[in-house]
Amino acid sequence: MTLSGIPPYPDQHTGMPRRPSRTPRWVVILIVVMVSLVVLTPVALVVGFFYAWQENHKDMRFPSWDVSVASCRRDAVTGGPVAEVRVTSQAKRRGTYTVYLTFRDPWGKDGGEGRSEAAGRRTVVLKDLAVGATATREVAGPVPVRGRPQCVVADATFLSTELAEASKSATP
Structure with missing residues (x-):
């Protein structure tokens, strides 16, 4: 054992x-x-x-980082919002920026402050922007506003000029 x-x-x-x-x-x-x-x-x-x-x-950047609203005002004649969009390209190559703007009326239809309402959308296209270049465009909103409008960059996209030309030649 x-x-x-x-x-x-x-x-x-x-x-x-x-x-x-x-x-x-x-x-x-x-x-x-x-x-x-x-x-x-x-x-x-x-x-x-x-x-x-x-x-x-x-080295990746979002296109919206290159876009800003330089000014946002109410047009005295039409009463609609007007935004000045500024794009300073920090991309690594030439390309086209497509900027989607949203306009808001802070006074709303009832005239009460704090009841922000949509006052339309617009799209701005800045074609073939060089690396480091700055471009500005004025964009008018479609709906009149009562007070000072709010102009917001809802989204921005970037398409390289080389890619755009390649996609054009690829489509019949």
């Missing part, structure tokens, strides 16, 4: 009790390596993905 309470098996050749065999060292090392690979591979994949994402998008 051994300390564990299990009788040892006798050796077939000698008839002497046999010592329980230990797991070979190479099997233990193999198990540790396999478990490490299973645990660390997903971690390495996630780290690699975020590194590649950062490298691919490090």
